[in-house]
Amino acid sequence: MHSMNTADYEADDWLDLAWSPWRSLDPAAGELTAITTEPGLYRVRHHNREGLTYIGQTGRDLRERLRALAGCYNEEMPYTDPHVTAPCLWAIRQESGPAFEVSVATPDGVGDNQRRKGIEEALIAVYRRETGSNTEANFGRMIEGYKRSSRSSDGVVGGPLEDDQTEPNTAAGIGPLPWENHSNPTASEWMGLEWSPLQTLAQADQSIPQAAGVYRIWDPSEPHPLEYIGQSTRLRNRLYRHRRTRSEELHFSYATHSVADAKHILEQIETDLIGAHWLALDMAPRDQF
Incomplete structure (x- = not known):
């Protein structure tokens, strides 16, 4: 009997999706041209850090979306547009180097907004359940020691915090729910x-x-x-x-x-x-x- 691979979040069949090979997010490496222009899901990892960095989706063009995320390779921290997560990846690059990789999946029906976003939520939830932790950059988070940029219209460029500054969205949050009776969404527990x-x-x-x-x-x-x-x-x-x-x-x-x-x-x-x-x-x- 076939069983869904929920544990290995870096595998090419994670959650029964057909994931692409891992490719460098660095535009200088020239590997983003191999990414499909279809809508789909993507996951990001960093060679020098544990776990996944980010899980995302787009209803437009995966290659275009990942090029927006690759703003993390800019000299100064990018704004939160066109990709809200690029500032966090920029901060990680300052701490751990440029070794980000991405892998994408385009399952059947992925063009449907509700289905695609449902799969994204499932990927994040399963990652939380299997690792007991959160990806570093989902939920609007920023790593310790950095202040996030604003939207470009507000013109505030982020970067390292001064010693007396704090940033509210560096907190990791909480671990996964207990997943008791998880297959019955109307159950009292x-x-x-x-x-x-x-x-x-x-x-x-x-x-x-x-x-x-x-x-x-x-x-x-x-x-x-x-x-x-x-x-x-x-x-x-x-x-x-x-x-x-x-x-x-x-x-x-x-x-x-x-x-x-x-x-x-x-x-x-x-x-x-x-x-x-x-x-x-x-x-x-x-x-x-």
């Missing part, structure tokens, strides 16, 4: 979280805490796939909004988390949930992305 009792959106009221957490919404007549998975620092406000914009007959439940006090931590929890949903059902929630 799905992914090891303590989900609230299910209610209809019509019942969304002041009993919902004004706290940070994640939530899921589904159609009780068709519970799989879920309708939507979300996160918010103010759960009550967010679920009130869903009550106004969705059918009040839909079910919801939510889970708070003791350390979900920052945007990137909520995003990490949400990614684990969407990734587990994709692995269980081979699709993202119906209204995701």
Whole structure:
């Protein structure tokens, strides 16, 4: 019986995708011309550092997207556009040298926005689960000791921090969820979280805490796939909004988390949930992305 390769995140069949050979991200090496111009997914590693550096996707042109990321080879830190992750890779290059490599995958249906982004979330979630850690550059992160550039329109070029400066997005966040009962997205203990009792959106009221957490919404007549998975620092406000914009007959439940006090931590929890949903059902929630 065939089993999905989830453990070896550098393999050419990771998560049952057909990954390309690893190629240098350095434009001077001339290897980016071998990258396809199709939409798809990509992963980045650095020879002198542990694990993957970044996992990403594009609905346009992989070669063009990776050339934007290769702005990390500029003399000064690039802006966050055209690629939001290039500043972090620039900082890593200052610390560890230029040895970035990339590998891409273009699975069936990758042109579909929802499918492609669902696979990306699954890759990040599985990486977190298998390594117990995060890639260095996902979730808007920057490595210790550096300040990120702004968008080009704001004109702020980042670089090494002064001794008395701090950068808020250097924190790693949290490790993976427990992945308990991960194949049943409507279970009361799905992914090891303590989900609230299910209610209809019509019942969304002041009993919902004004706290940070994640939530899921589904159609009780068709519970799989879920309708939507979300996160918010103010759960009550967010679920009130869903009550106004969705059918009040839909079910919801939510889970708070003791350390979900920052945007990137909520995003990490949400990614684990969407990734587990994709692995269980081979699709993202119906209204995701």
